[in-house]
Structure formats: C-alpha cells, structure tokens
Amino acid sequence: xxxxxxDSESSGKKTPSFWDSWTFFAIFLIAIVILRFxxxxxxxxxxxxxxxxxxGHEDYGDRILTNKMAYVPLWQVLAAAxxxxxxxxxACVGGRVWKRPKxxxxxxxxxxxxxxxxxxxxxxxxxxxxxxxLDIVVFSYDPAWMGKHDTPKNYIKRLVGLPGDTLVVSGGxxxxxxxxxxxxxxxxxxxxxxxxxxNLWQPVARCTFREKPVPELKDANDLFEQMxxxxxxxxxxxxxxWKPEGGSAKRLYDEHEKRWVLTMxxxxxxxxxxxxxxxxxxxxxxxFKHIGCPMNKLERTGEGGVxxxxxxxxxxxxxxxxxxxxxxxxxxxxxxxxxxxxxDLAQVPDGQPQIVPxxxxxxxxxxSDSKSKTDEQGESKEEKAPPDYGDVSAARGTPFFYGGHxxxxxxxxxxxxxxxxxxxxxxAMTIEVGSDKHYAAWSLSLGSGVPKLDxxxxxxxxxxxATLAMGQAHVVxxxxxxxxxxxxxxxxxxxxxxxxxxxPLGAAKLHHVARVSFTPGASVRVTRLDLYHDLYYTTSLDxxxxxxxxxxxxxxxTIQKRRDNGVSEKTIQKDIKDGKLIPEAIRDGKRTFEEGLxxxxxxxxxxxxxxxxxxxxxFMVMGxxxxxxxxxxxxxxxxxxxxxxxxxxxxxxxxxxxILH
Numbered sequence: 001x002x003x004x005x006x007d008s009e010s011s012g013k014k015t016p017s018f019w020d021s022w023t024f025f026a027i028f029l030i031a032i033v034i035l036r037f038x039x040x041x042x043x044x045x046x047x048x049x050x051x052x053x054x055x056g057h058e059d060y061g062d063r064i065l066t067n068k069m070a071y072v073p074l075w076q077v078l079a080a081a082x083x084x085x086x087x088x089x090x091a092c093v094g095g096r097v098w099k100r101p102k103x104x105x106x107x108x109x110x111x112x113x114x115x116x117x118x119x120x121x122x123x124x125x126x127x128x129x130x131x132x133x134l135d136i137v138v139f140s141y142d143p144a145w146m147g148k149h150d151t152p153k154n155y156i157k158r159l160v161g162l163p164g165d166t167l168v169v170s171g172g173x174x175x176x177x178x179x180x181x182x183x184x185x186x187x188x189x190x191x192x193x194x195x196x197x198x199n200l201w202q203p204v205a206r207c208t209f210r211e212k213p214v215p216e217l218k219d220a221n222d223l224f225e226q227m228x229x230x231x232x233x234x235x236x237x238x239x240x241x242w243k244p245e246g247g248s249a250k251r252l253y254d255e256h257e258k259r260w261v262l263t264m265x266x267x268x269x270x271x272x273x274x275x276x277x278x279x280x281x282x283x284x285x286x287x288f289k290h291i292g293c294p295m296n297k298l299e300r301t302g303e304g305g306v307x308x309x310x311x312x313x314x315x316x317x318x319x320x321x322x323x324x325x326x327x328x329x330x331x332x333x334x335x336x337x338x339x340x341x342x343x344d345l346a347q348v349p350d351g352q353p354q355i356v357p358x359x360x361x362x363x364x365x366x367x368s369d370s371k372s373k374t375d376e377q378g379e380s381k382e383e384k385a386p387p388d389y390g391d392v393s394a395a396r397g398t399p400f401f402y403g404g405h406x407x408x409x410x411x412x413x414x415x416x417x418x419x420x421x422x423x424x425x426x427x428a429m430t431i432e433v434g435s436d437k438h439y440a441a442w443s444l445s446l447g448s449g450v451p452k453l454d455x456x457x458x459x460x461x462x463x464x465x466a467t468l469a470m471g472q473a474h475v476v477x478x479x480x481x482x483x484x485x486x487x488x489x490x491x492x493x494x495x496x497x498x499x500x501x502x503x504p505l506g507a508a509k510l511h512h513v514a515r516v517s518f519t520p521g522a523s524v525r526v527t528r529l530d531l532y533h534d535l536y537y538t539t540s541l542d543x544x545x546x547x548x549x550x551x552x553x554x555x556x557x558t559i560q561k562r563r564d565n566g567v568s569e570k571t572i573q574k575d576i577k578d579g580k581l582i583p584e585a586i587r588d589g590k591r592t593f594e595e596g597l598x599x600x601x602x603x604x605x606x607x608x609x610x611x612x613x614x615x616x617x618x619f620m621v622m623g624x625x626x627x628x629x630x631x632x633x634x635x636x637x638x639x640x641x642x643x644x645x646x647x648x649x650x651x652x653x654x655x656x657x658x659i660l661h
Contacts, residue, residue, distance in 0.1 A: 018095040027094075031087045038080050041066045041645065043138060043154065049623035049630070050156060052202055053136070054647075055656070063652035064156075064660065066138045069127040070646035077128045081118040085111060131619060131640065134192045135159045136647035136660050139621070145635040154644060157631055160187075160537075161602045161620030169598040169622075169633075170504030171437075172278070172411060172536035173482060177599070186483040186502045196661040197481065200624070201415055201532035204276055205241050227294055231334050242270040242529060247518065262526040263423070264518060270529070272514040276411045278536040278627060288318050295333040412437060412510040413534035415479035415486075419527045422446045422470045427522025429468070432459075432515050433531075434480030438499060439513040442478050442487055444468055446522050462487045464494050473527070481534050507596030537626045539598045540633060591633065602637055616641060 018024055045054045045061035054062045069077050088111045097103045121127040131137065137159050143150040161167040166177040168184050175184040190197040214232045219225055240251065240262070247268025252261055264270075290296075298313040314333040412435030420429065425447030432441045442462035443450040447470060453461045462485050468474045477488040483502035487494045514531055518524065562572050591600045603618045618637040623629025632638065647660045 021094075023094060024091060027087050027091050031084060034080055034083055034087075037068075038076075039067075039069055040648070041068055042651070043156065045156065049625050049628055050136075050158070051625045053158075053199065053624045053660075054156070054650070060653075062650050062656060064650050065648050066645040067126060067648045068645035069121070070129060070135075071131055071640070071643050072128060074122075074128040077118060077122065081114060084114050088114065126646075131159055131162070131617075131643065132192065133159060133162060133187070134189060134196060137619075137621065138644040138647060139638050140642045140644060141635075142642065155621075156647060157621035157623055157629070159619055160622050161600060161632070161637075163602060163604040163617040163619065165600075165602045165620070167600045167602065167620055168504055169537050169539050169600075170506060170596060171508070171510065172413065172534070172538075173504070174537060175504050184504050188482040188484055188498070190482070190484065190486070190496065193661050197486075197534075199661050200535050202534075204414075204531040204533050205272065205274075207240055207242065207529045223299065227298060227334075231294065241272065241274060242516075243273045245269045245271065262529075263524070264526065265523045267518065267520045267522075269515055269517040272512070272531055276414065276512040276514070276531075276533055278411055278533075278538065290318055290331040290333065293318075293331055293334050410435065410510045410512045411533040411536050412512065413479075413481040413536075414512060414514055415477060415481065415532040415534075416514060416516065417475065417477045417528065417530045417532070418516060419473060419475050419529075420468065421473045421525045421527070422468050422523065423525055424523040425470045427519045429476075429522065429524070430517045430519075431476065431478045432513055432517075433478055434460075434513050435510040436513060437505065437508070437510060438480055438483070438502065440478050440480040440485040440487070442476075444476065444489075446470075446518075446524065448521060451519060460485050460497065460499050462494070462497065464489075475528075479532075504597055506594075535624055535626075537622060539596060540593055591636065598633060600632065600637075 043064050043066055045056040045064065046058050047056045047061075050056065054064065056062070069080065088107060092098075092104075092107050095103070097107050118127065125132075135158070136156065138154055138156045140152045141155040142152050160174055166179060168175040168177055174187040176187060177184050189200070215225070215229055217225055217229050244264075245268065247264060247266035249262060249264050249268060249270075252263060293314070295314045318331055318333055414433045414435075416431055416433045418431070427446045427448060428443055428450040429446055430441065430443045430451065430453070432439055434440050436458065438458055438460065440462060441453050441459050442464070443453055445465075445467040447467070450465075453459070455461050460480065462478065464487065466489055468476075474490055475488075477486075479486045483499045485497040485499065516529070559572055559576075562575075563569075591598070593599075600620055602620050605616055605618070617640040619640065620632040620637055622631045622633065626633075649659050650656050
C-alpha cells in the first residue's frame with residue numbers, strides 16, 4: 001500500500017478537490033431543483049387574455065416568474081429555506097471553506113441572503129400568505145369544470161373575488177354586494193395596490209402634434225397632385241384627434257426642441273370627439289380595410305373626357321403596422337390617420353374615417369375551414385370561412401382584435417395628461433374627464449382667478465388650488481377611475497377623493513367626457529395631450545348568453561354522491577326531473593346574469609370536493625382583457641388547492657422587465 005501511494009505521488013497526479021467532485025455537483029443540482037420546482041417557476045404567456053398587463057403569443061409571449069411559495073403552508077416555506085441553508089452549510093464543510101477566507105465570506109453572504117430573503121418574504125406576506133384580491137395568480141385549470149375530460153393545464157388570471165364574496169360586474173367596474181343591506185360598493189384597485197392603477201392605464205390617443213409637409217399644387221388639373229396635397233392636409237388634421245372650438249389654436253414647429261407644439265389663446269376648448277370603446281388590437285401587421293380610401297378611387301381624365309382608372313390607384317385592403325396602443329391607425333396607401341379603431345361600420349359616425357378589420361382575410365399557410373360549393377354553372381368552387389378574430393385564434397397567430405359585445409357602451413374611467421406652459425399670466429385651465437354619469441373636474445389658475453365649479457351628482461370637483469407659473473412647463477394629470485378622483489401636478493400626486501354612492505349602472509349606457517378648456521386671457525403652449533382608459537370588465541362574453549348557475553361538473557358530482565350513498569338510479573332520475581337536485585348543486589355558490597349585471601355568489605367551500613375534504617376555499621378570476629378571456633364567468637370558481645402560485649415579475653423580453661402588480 002505504501003509503495004502504491006509513493007507511486008501516485010511520484011506520477012504527479014493530484015487528488016480532485018471537493019469543488020470538482022460529484023458530491024458538490026449533487027449539492028448544486030439539489031439547490032437548483034429546490035429553487036426551480038418549489039420556490040420559483042417560469043411560465044410563458046401564450047394568449048392575450050391578460051393584455052395589456054401581460055403580452056401573450058405562442059412564440060414570443062412574455063415570460064414570467066411565479067412565486068410558488070405565495071400561498072403554501074408555513075412549514076413548506078421553512079422546509080425550503082432550511083433545505084437551501086443546509087446545502088450551503090454542507091458545501092462549506094465539504095470544501096473546508098474556513099481555510100479560504102474569500103470563499104468563507106462568499107458563502108456567508110449567500111447563507112445570509114437566503115435567511116434574509118425568506119424572512120423578508122414572510123414578513124411582507126409574499127410567502128405562506130393568503131390570496132389577495134387583484135393578485136395575478138397561476139392555477140391549474142381542470143377541463144372537468146366545463147364537463148370535459150382533457151388534461152389539466154396552467155392558466156393565469158387576476159383574482160377578483162374571495163371566498164364568500166358576492167361580486168357584481170357592471171359598466172366595466174367591479175362591486176362587492178353586502179349580503180345584509182344588499183348595497184353594492186365599488187372596488188377601488190388603488191386601495192389594494194397603489195402602483196397597480198398606473199400599470200393598467202391603456203393609451204387611447206397620444207398626441208405629438210406631428211405634421212407632414214404640404215406640397216404646393218403646381219398643376220390644378222393633375223388629380224394625383226391634388227390627392228397628395230389633400231392627403232397631407234388630412235393626415236395633419238387626423239394626427240391631432242382633439243377638436244378645437246373657439247379662440248385661436250395653431251400648431252407650430254419648435255426649432256429649438258425639434259417638435260411640433262400647439263399654441264392656444266383666448267377662450268377655447270379641446271374635445272375628444274371619438275367614441276372611447278373597449279377595443280384592443282394586438283400590435284403587429286394585421287389586415288384592415290380603409291373604407292373610402294382616396295388612393296383606391298384615384299382616376300384620371302383620358303382622351304375625349306373619358307374617366308380612366310389611374311394605374312397609381314391602390315387597393316383598400318391594407319396591412320398597417322399597429323402599435324400596442326390606441327394612437328390611431330395610419331393607412332399606408334393614403335397616409336390618413338384614423339381614430340378610433342372599430343369592429344364594424346355601424347359604430348362609425350357619418351363623416352369619420354372608416355378603418356375596419358378585413359374579415360375576409362385568411363392567414364398564409366394556415367388551414368382554413370373550407371367548404372366545397374357548386375355555383376349556378378355547376379362548377380365546383382371553394383368557399384373560405386372568415387378567420388376567427390377572437391381569443392381562440394391566439395394560439396394560431398391570427399390577428400388579435402378584441403372588443404367583445406361591450407361596444408354599445410363607452411368606457412367611463414378615463415385619464416387626461418397634459419403638458420402645458422403658460423406664455424402669459426392670465427386666465428385659467430379646466431380639465432374634465434370621465435363619463436356623463438361620473439366625471440372629474442379641476443380648474444387651475446394661469447395667473448388669474450379660476451371659475452367656480454359646483455359639485456353635482458355627476459361632476460366631482462378636485463378642490464386643490466394650484467397656479468401654473470408663467471414660462472415654466474407643467475404636467476397636469478386628472479382621472480376618474482373606480483369611483484375616485486385622482487389628480488397630480490408635476491409628478492406630485494394629490495390625495496385621492498372617493499365618491500360615495502357609486503352604484504352599478506346595469507343596462508345604462510355611458511358617453512365619455514374628455515375636454516380641456518381655457519378662459520379668456522389664457523395664452524399657453526401645449527406639448528403633449530394624452531388620453532387613457534382603465535380596464536373594462538365586460539359583464540359577459542356575449543350579452544345574449546344566459547349563465548347557467550349549475551355547472552355540469554357540480555351536478556354530476558351531486559349525482560355521484562347520491563349513488564355512493566346507495567340512492568337508486570330511479571330515484572336520482574326522478575329528483576333530476578323534479579328539480580330537487582338544483583338546490584344541492586348550487587348551495588355553495590352560483591353565477592347569474594341579470595340585465596346589465598353579472599352577479600357571482602362565490603362559495604366558501606368547494607362544492608365539488610368530497611365530503612371529507614374541508615376548508616377548500618373558492619375564488620373568482622378574470623382576465624384583464626375580459627372580452628377575450630374565458631374565465632370564472634364561463635367555467636366557474638377556482639379551488640384554492642389548484643393555485644400554483646402568484647405571478648411575480650416579467651423577466652423576458654428585457655424591454656418589458658418589471659414587477660407584476
């Protein structure tokens with residue numbers, strides 16, 4: 001044995017260190033497994049039901065990290081933390097870290113980070129906590145909730161209803177109903193998470209006052225030159241969607257700041273004239289039609305006064321690249337910018353630009369539902385079914401174009417942001433935003449007195465006195481959202497003003513209010529004027545669809561329980577026919593659709609669980625893009641044991657990295 005040892009030393013071979021051994025590799029692998037499967041798990045967002053919070057696509061959807069410890073028992077958190085700490089200590093002992101001071105410091109800091117991280121998460125309720133309203137939750141969806149027998153899959157939604165709640169969806173808002181007084185109280189998102197509301201504002205119109213050079217008309221008889229000039233004028237007008245009334249409003253190019261600005265003098269008013277509806281179009285190059293596109297109708301005069309089709313004319317079928325906002329849709333043929341984007345022509349007022357989705361378009365290389373049809377001459381021809389523009393198409397990559405059946409009512413929760421600089425001392429500025437049912441109003445001095453605004457049942461006044469200094473740029477923000485007036489001046493948020501007595505609208509229709517007005521003596525320069533709207537929770541996916549309060553799965557479970565208890569099949573069938581099983585099937589919760597209202601009575605216990613399983617809380621979830629989200633409105637409530645975890649952060653793509661709220 002001694003001879004063998006001396007031979008090993010003389011050969012120059014070195015005994016492998018602990019850090020190169022299989023033992024350390026096993027410790028490292030176990031630590032990764034604990035973190036990956038028990039603490040954090042990555043998910044990809046495949047569909048658009050949570051947009052704009054989470055952008056979904058089968059290939060390039062957001063990647064998120066889910067905190068799997070968010071709702072587990074405390075012992076599981078302690079076990080995971082203890083396991084990681086034990087692995088770090090084992091690595092220190094195995095590698096004799098105390099002999100290498102630098103490694104000792106590194107492993108000491110690593111151990112401290114694990115202990116501090118888990119302790120901080122426990123104190124903040126980020127681990128071993130209770131599900132909170134408006135959390136973004138990942139859960140296992142069981143197809144049995146819809147009476148199917150497919151494999152369960154993971155879904156992600158926003159948690160809106162807690163066990164025992166009676167939740168009311170109306171007018172885009174969420175309400176809680178008191179079971180004793182039967183009064184409905186609006187749910188204010190900012191009360192649950194101050195940063196949540198800022199993340200949920202969706203752009204309606206962002207104005208940069210850009211203008212296009214207008215070419216001179218050299219030949220009055222050249223129809224094409226006429227068309228180019230008229231197109232530039234139309235595009236410049238459409239690039240600023242607000243309608244000025246009274247006073248003097250001019251758009252000028254600021255050579256110093258290299259941007260267009262709007263100057264206004266005297267008594268005038270800016271109104272947003274287009275309907276603010278719940279339409280959301282996914283960014284990308286999608287097919288649309290510009291109805292009445294002038295480039296499509298371009299003609300020229302031939303010999304003998306005959307009108308000929310000009311070869312420079314283009315098709316009305318367009319493929320505009322759409323931003324992920326409502327900044328308008330620019331026709332690539334004629335350059336016209338259209339506000340707003342709509343689903344059908346019936347929703348476009350006469351005289352307004354008309355851009356609608358091309359429902360006859362079929363994606364390339366996609367199998368369409370085609371049917372063989374014989375024409376009058378007896379020849380066989382293929383008839384293509386129109387593509388699906390709903391959520392079902394999300395996984396296939398066809399256009400996302402949402403709106404649901406909430407188009408007949410406008411969105412009432414709005415915010416205006418204006419960047420303004422007083423050019424002279426005098427006059428006042430008043431901002432009004434919201435709907436005809438409830439809107440916020442705020443008057444700010446530009447150097448003289450402000451008009452008195454009276455509080456009414458629909459107008460809710462911000463009483464904070466503010467004066468905008470001459471020659472200084474200011475950013476003013478005013479919003480009406482969730483029964484609250486929210487205002488800020490130069491980034492400093494004022495105290496929110498709660499509006500008492502806000503009730504569900506039911507079938508009542510909203511009409512938006514969005515205007516900025518100036519009193520005589522005002523002289524200002526406006527460099528930005530943006531309009532945003534809040535999330536709009538639709539009452540249902542289809543207003544003609546009545547919600548059955550008895551899920552198929554619940555009824556089948558009730559029947560099976562009776563069979564297990566020895567009840568004869570004849571008796572069971574008779575009870576079904578007589579309706580005696582209905583109270584038992586829905587005793588722990590139901591969903592009903594009233595006129596303009598969706599009412600969900602969320603059970604405290606899972607009616608589908610066996611009798612021996614206790615304390616199985618039930619929750620209601622909905623997608624932020626609710627017109628395109630199959631959720632609890634359709635397949636019912638989610639048991640707590642199905643929760644996988646809470647969405648924590650978006651880690652890919654890097655441009656969208658952020659903490660989720």
